[in-house]
Amino acid sequence: MHSHRDPTLHDLGRSVLRYADERLRLDPVPLDRPMTPEELQQRAGRTITPDGIGGDRAMDVFTEVLAPACLSIDHPRYLAFIPCAPTNEATMFDLVVAASSIYGGSWLEGSGAVHAENETLRWIADLAGLPEQAGGVFTPGGTIGNLSALVAARWSARREAARRGDGSRPYRVAASAGAHSSIASACEVMDAELVPVPLDESWRLTGENLRAVLAEHGPESFVAVVATAGTTNFGIVDDLDSIAEVCAEHGIWLHVDAAYGGAGLAAPSIRERYVGIERCDSFIVDPHKWLFAPFDCCALLYRDPTVARAAHTQRAGYLDVLTEAADWNPADYSVGLTRRARGLPLWFSLAVNGTDRYAAAVERTLEVAAVAEAEIARRPELELVHERDLTVVVFRRLGWTAADYHAWSDRLLAEELAFVVPTTHDGETLARFAVVNPETTPEDITMILDTMA
C-alpha cells in the first residue's frame, strides 16, 4: 500500500483531480451508451489481480472503457425517469467530502458537517413552512426517506394506541395510485397494509376521497397517510390542504412524499400548489432530483424530531457514549447508522450561489417544460395526456404502437442524441419528459420532438 508521502500516489492524485476537473469542464458532456457484459469484459480485461494493475492503467480502464459505458445523467437531453443535474459547485465539493474522512452519523464525530447539513435542512423546512423545532437528516434517497418517515409514524401511532389502551395496533397506510413504488416497498418491509385511495377527476388525492377510505377501514387502524407532491410519472401535486385537514381531524400522521416535486417549493410561480404542506408531520425531497445536488441525497424532515429519534435510535454498548448524550445525532433519525455527510455538496452549492439562484434555476426548468407542452399542443401528430403541474410532460404520438415508442427511444440513445424512455399509463405506452436540468433548452425539446414527426 502507498503511504501518504509516496510520490507515485502524488502523481495519481493529480491525475484523478485532473480527470475530475476535465469532466466538470466538458461542454457538451457526451451522453454515452450502455454496453453488454461481454463487451465490457473484453475491453476492460482483468483488472483485479494479486499484484494490482497500477494507477495509470486503472485510470485508463475507467476513462477509456468504463466511463463511456455510463450515461451522463447531467446531459441536457437526458429526460428519462427523473434525471439529476448537479451544480458544478456541488459536484466539486463532493470531492472534498470524500477526501475529508468525515463521519456524518454523530455530533461527536462530525459536528461541523452536521451543523452545515442542519442549516441546509432548515432552509428546506422554511420553504415548506415547518416550525422551528422541525429537523431531520439526509438519507441516501427517497426510498429510505419514505421508509424512515413511515417507521416513525408507526411508532407514534402505536404510542397513541397504547395510551388509548384499546389493544389496537395500527398497521395501515393510505396512499393514492399515483404514490411512488417506494411506498408499496416500505409497506412490504414494514408488513403494513397499503390501502389505495381513489383519485379525483384531475388524478389528485383529495381529503374527500381520503375521508371515505378512512371511514371504511376505521381511522384508528392507520399509521399514516401518504400524499404526493409531484407524482413521478406525471408530476401531479395532491390536494395537500384538504388531506391535511382530514388527517388533523383523525389525528393521523401525514407524510408528504415530495421526492421529485419538493424543489418546486423554491419557485414562487408554483408555490401555491403546495399549500397545506406546512401541516405535514414529515416530508421528503430528493435534492439529487430537482435541486441540483449529486447522488445520493434525500432530505427527510419531521415536524417533531423527538418522535423519529425514539423510533430510530439504535442502542448498543459501544454506542452508549453517543446515545446517552443530548447531542443531535443524524443517525437517530432514519434507517441506517453509518452515514456519509451527503448533505454537504448541497450546502456548499447553496452557500456559494445563494438561494435566489436556486429559485431561478427551478423557474427555468418550468419555463422549458411549458415550451414542451406548447410544442406538443402545436404539433398535430402529438397529444398531451394530462395537464402539467410541474416539469413532467407526458404525451402520445398518434398512431404509434408500444413497439414504435421503444424503437424510437432506442434509436435516440444509439445515436447518443437523447435519453427519453417511454412510460405506461393504464396499459398505454406513452412518451414522457422530465425536465430538471436548467441547461435543457427549448431547442433540445424541439430537436427531440422533430424525431417523432
Ligand SMILES: *Cc1c(COP(=O)(O)O)cnc(C)c1O
Ligand atoms: C424518486 C422518487 C422516490 C424514490 O426516491 P429514490 O431517491 O429514487 O429512492 C420516492 N417518491 C417519489 C415521488 C419519487 O419521485
